[in-house]
Amino acid sequence: MNVKKQFMDGLIHQNPVTVQLLGMCSVLAITTTLFNGIGMGLSVLVILTLSNIFISALRKVIPNKIRIACFIVVIATFVTVVDLALQAYLPDLAESLGLFIPLIVVNCIILGRAEGFCYKNGVAASAVDGVFQGLGYTVVLIVMCVIREFLGGGTFGTGVLGPDGVRILPSHFAALGMALPVGGFLTLAVIIAVMQYFLNKPKKAEKKEEVAK
Amino acid sequence: MSETTAVKKNDSGMAKLTITLFAICAACALVLGLANMLTGPAIAANQKAKTDAAMAAVLPADSYDPVEYTGDDATIKSINKAGDAGYVVEVAPPGSFSGTLTIMVGVANDGTVTGVEITKTAETSGLGANAGKPQFKDQFAGLTGTAAVTKDGGTINAITGATITSRAVCAGVNSAVAAAASVG
Numbered sequence: 001m002n003v004k005k006q007f008m009d010g011l012i013h014q015n016p017v018t019v020q021l022l023g024m025c026s027v028l029a030i031t032t033t034l035f036n037g038i039g040m041g042l043s044v045l046v047i048l049t050l051s052n053i054f055i056s057a058l059r060k061v062i063p064n065k066i067r068i069a070c071f072i073v074v075i076a077t078f079v080t081v082v083d084l085a086l087q088a089y090l091p092d093l094a095e096s097l098g099l100f101i102p103l104i105v106v107n108c109i110i111l112g113r114a115e116g117f118c119y120k121n122g123v124a125a126s127a128v129d130g131v132f133q134g135l136g137y138t139v140v141l142i143v144m145c146v147i148r149e150f151l152g153g154g155t156f157g158t159g160v161l162g163p164d165g166v167r168i169l170p171s172h173f174a175a176l177g178m179a180l181p182v183g184g185f186l187t188l189a190v191i192i193a194v195m196q197y198f199l200n201k202p203k204k205a206e207k208k209e210e211v212a213k
Numbered sequence: 214m215s216e217t218t219a220v221k222k223n224d225s226g227m228a229k230l231t232i233t234l235f236a237i238c239a240a241c242a243l244v245l246g247l248a249n250m251l252t253g254p255a256i257a258a259n260q261k262a263k264t265d266a267a268m269a270a271v272l273p274a275d276s277y278d279p280v281e282y283t284g285d286d287a288t289i290k291s292i293n294k295a296g297d298a299g300y301v302v303e304v305a306p307p308g309s310f311s312g313t314l315t316i317m318v319g320v321a322n323d324g325t326v327t328g329v330e331i332t333k334t335a336e337t338s339g340l341g342a343n344a345g346k347p348q349f350k351d352q353f354a355g356l357t358g359t360a361a362v363t364k365d366g367g368t369i370n371a372i373t374g375a376t377i378t379s380r381a382v383c384a385g386v387n388s389a390v391a392a393a394a395s396v397g
Contacts, residue, residue: 085248
């Protein structure tokens, strides 16, 4: 078990959103305010970690033929539990995220990790994987929320720092499109492009040196 | 994605598949039942508190008595008689941007709108969800006649970037006024 590698994979090299390109729907849809981003990110983190632990623990019991059905049942259970808990104890957040909490069931990150990682690895490694993959997802969500909220509404931290957040730009400077779905696509594309640029930079530098020699 | 090798599994018989899947489903059902039992009362209390607060906000009254609505407007969810002041109508107008939008409308005895509250919304956060903000919903208080956004020739200023939501709220208010008139 290589915790450091798992950490780097979750946040950068195998980031669920920007590298594996999983779970795009929720990423594009809910990243309009910081409150949503943090809430959604943490919900996915909790569900992913729990389902990773259980699927990994059950991996020797679950027959290969019906593994997807079993994964989905386990995942759906945890999603529903988190959904109910949010509705009961954090009704504001549950309302704000609406349908996207139940839709975590079909979020490919969770099924993807179950199939790609937990079914082949031990409980501890899977738990760590769940936490770091969840963190990777949360970080991207928060970055997107901050960018879109700033450009789309001119504020920072809506729902976290007061109900209307902190106003940075006067509201008539805000580019409304950034809060609409199109802004989600643009922001995500820019984030992926920037990340790929920096991930590939060292490789290119090495190549150039080789050519120079 | 990972270097470790897959655990080898023999092809299992149908009986084993069925039993495994059944056992997992049963365990999950048990967990769900427990979760529902634990959270159910809190969720119901949240919803009731919200409905009560919305009713008190749109048309304050000492007591609210449910009234049976017999009309054919399927968007009317419930009608409560707010003391002698008028009616509080909960309506889910069609044409909202996403999911079900439910609004609580207070209607005085003379058909004047006394207030509007959003009780359930899945509108876009930061856009349509702003329907719950005072700048928008306070426009309905004191309104008589048909509600419509300025774009449609009415008096309601639509929420920036959320004309669809604004129109849905107007439609809901109109249904509520009509429903209150039909029972009152």
